[in-house]
Structure formats: structure tokens, C-alpha cells
Amino acid sequence: MTGTNGKTTTTRLITAALSPLGFQIASNIYGANMEAGLISALSRAPDARIAVLETDEKYITAMVKATRPKVVTLLNLSRDQMDRAAEIWLLARRWREALADAPDCRVVANADDPLVAWAAGSARQVTWVAAGQRWREDSWCCPNCGAHLQREGDDWSCLECGDRRPPVSWMLYDDEVIDPSGRSTPLQIALPGRANRSNAVVALAVAEAFGVQPSYALREMRLVTSIAGRYTQVSRRGCDIRLLLAKNPAGWLEALDVIAPPPAPVLLAVNAQGPDGRDTSWLWDVDYRRLRGRTILVGGERRLDLAVRLEADDVQFQLVNDIDEAIDAARSPSLEVLANYTAFQQYRTVLGRVQ
Numbered sequence: 001m002t003g004t005n006g007k008t009t010t011t012r013l014i015t016a017a018l019s020p021l022g023f024q025i026a027s028n029i030y031g032a033n034m035e036a037g038l039i040s041a042l043s044r045a046p047d048a049r050i051a052v053l054e055t056d057e058k059y060i061t062a063m064v065k066a067t068r069p070k071v072v073t074l075l076n077l078s079r080d081q082m083d084r085a086a087e088i089w090l091l092a093r094r095w096r097e098a099l100a101d102a103p104d105c106r107v108v109a110n111a112d113d114p115l116v117a118w119a120a121g122s123a124r125q126v127t128w129v130a131a132g133q134r135w136r137e138d139s140w141c142c143p144n145c146g147a148h149l150q151r152e153g154d155d156w157s158c159l160e161c162g163d164r165r166p167p168v169s170w171m172l173y174d175d176e177v178i179d180p181s182g183r184s185t186p187l188q189i190a191l192p193g194r195a196n197r198s199n200a201v202v203a204l205a206v207a208e209a210f211g212v213q214p215s216y217a218l219r220e221m222r223l224v225t226s227i228a229g230r231y232t233q234v235s236r237r238g239c240d241i242r243l244l245l246a247k248n249p250a251g252w253l254e255a256l257d258v259i260a261p262p263p264a265p266v267l268l269a270v271n272a273q274g275p276d277g278r279d280t281s282w283l284w285d286v287d288y289r290r291l292r293g294r295t296i297l298v299g300g301e302r303r304l305d306l307a308v309r310l311e312a313d314d315v316q317f318q319l320v321n322d323i324d325e326a327i328d329a330a331r332s333p334s335l336e337v338l339a340n341y342t343a344f345q346q347y348r349t350v351l352g353r354v355q
């Protein structure tokens, strides 16, 4: 399973969805998704009959060759920090080549993302899911021929080469999932936001490939309330804090959809250590104007970079040095925290390794 955003959450939801099978499942649930993490996930569960593996976008082609998976899931593909558009196109082309060479593999792919649809289009068997595409800045061009894509709602098509959004067999409608037979079932998952509901629909499509009916899969998926500290509420000095993780422009856009409405104050935090990407110029790709008029606190090691960005969008804010200063400044019974990778991990440690 791979994609730019939602990998860890979707891996967890797929693992839950497959649990009615009663088999031991190997999985890298904490998001270590390159060689060492994958090997350790498999060696922790040597007798497992199924492995649900989150795999780095650049690593999935090697994994397809090495493991001949029954199902490959492709969520989305957009820039991660400093990737360039040309780089993600090359990545999509490598996915496409690897899947063309894996005739026995079923691909569960997001039809709403043109790059993903193009990459999956070479596969022999594809289950198309309307999993949404909140972030469109990386897909104005047809991946097949480079012409400008026509877009209307979730639909997309290329007038030059005829490439278009494939017909989907799974979709999300508000909080309902519509399965290939046309039956609609309320999702009612505990994880917040449209992006997570889309991830849940993808997980249901994967579960079906393993013979698990949506009602059985959903019963287990609804029990998933947090993913390695994300979405959990934790109380500190009388303030209910909720942590959200977002690593790149597409992730921030999705997270801004998930945060509680005003007046809940929001702490935004950005670091630029190795895993975050050293360059913070990606902050300029996110539109922050919807935060105007709210109580916004800005933290993290690169808070000044974020401050400059917010000023450009006319968003009022206050700088804070740590979570306790943020709680004091928030003067509110609740605080939403949106942080990138290492900033998130630092807060999580201060808050006692919340699960």
C-alpha cells in the first residue's frame, strides 16, 4: 500500500478490516515504510498468513517485484516537501511499469487522482475507488500526454489523448460507502475528516478482495480511534489537546479540513529536520486564509518561516515556544495541534507518548 498521504491510517484500517478472517497479520503500523521497517514488520510475525505493509512511494516497485503481492493499493501521489512535478511523474511511470509486470496482482486505486489512475492503468486487474483528491496542484496536466486536463467536480479527462477518469466501483457519499452492488452502508468510523472516510472506503475495497464483507470489516474499522498518537485527545493542565500530523501541502490542506471549527484555538508547528525536509518553502503552497479571525498559535523550530507565510495571508497569530506556552496563550478548554513530522513527535513526547 502506498501514496503520498494517508498511508499509515489506511494500513491500520486495512489491518482492522481483514481481522474478521481470523489470521495473524504482519504490519508496520507505526509507519516505518522502507527496507528496515518492512523487514522488521515481517520478522515480528513470522507465522502471519497476511502482511499489510505501508510502503514508501519510491520503494513500492521493488516490493512488488520482491513479494508478488495479492493486492497493491494506490492512494494518491503529490509533492512531498521538495519533490518536483517531474519527479512525481517519473515515480508514477515506475509504478506503471512495475504493475504491468505483475499480472496476478489486483490493484485497488484512486480513480480521482489522474497520476494514480495512469499508473494503475497498466495493471491487468484494477478495482477503482472514488477516493477523492483534495489537492489538485500537481495534476493539471495529463500524465499520459502532457496536455491540460479538463476537470469538472471529481471528473477529469484529456481532450488530446482521450485518457479519462475510469468508472468507479466504490465511492463515498457523505458518510455512506456505496459498494460495487450499489448498496449503501453508513461508515460511522471514529477517525475524523473526509480524507479518512476516503481511506476507509479504500480499505473496504481491499477487504472485499480478501472476501471480507463491508459490514464485518466496518465493525472492526470503527474501533480504530487513533493512529500512532494522531487524532487522540489528551488532557494537559485542564486543556484537551488533539494532535494532527501533516507532512506536506496536500496533508496540511486535509488537516485544515479536520480541525475543530472556531472558536477552538489552533497551534500550528513546523520543524525542518531531516524527516521533515530541510526546506520550508512548501509552506507557501498551502492556503491559510480560512484561519483568519481564529486564535492561531505558531510553534516549532521553524515558527518564523510559518509566521512570514501567515502574515502574507493576513492571518493573525501569536508565537509560542512550547506546548505549555500554547496552552497559556490559548485560554481555552481545548486546543487543536497541527504539526509536521518531527514537531508532532516532540509534542507527542512531551504529552507522554500518546497512543
Ligand SMILES: [Zn+2]
Binding pocket: 142, 143, 144, 145, 146, 147, 158, 159, 160, 161, 162, 163
Ligand atoms: Zn492526454
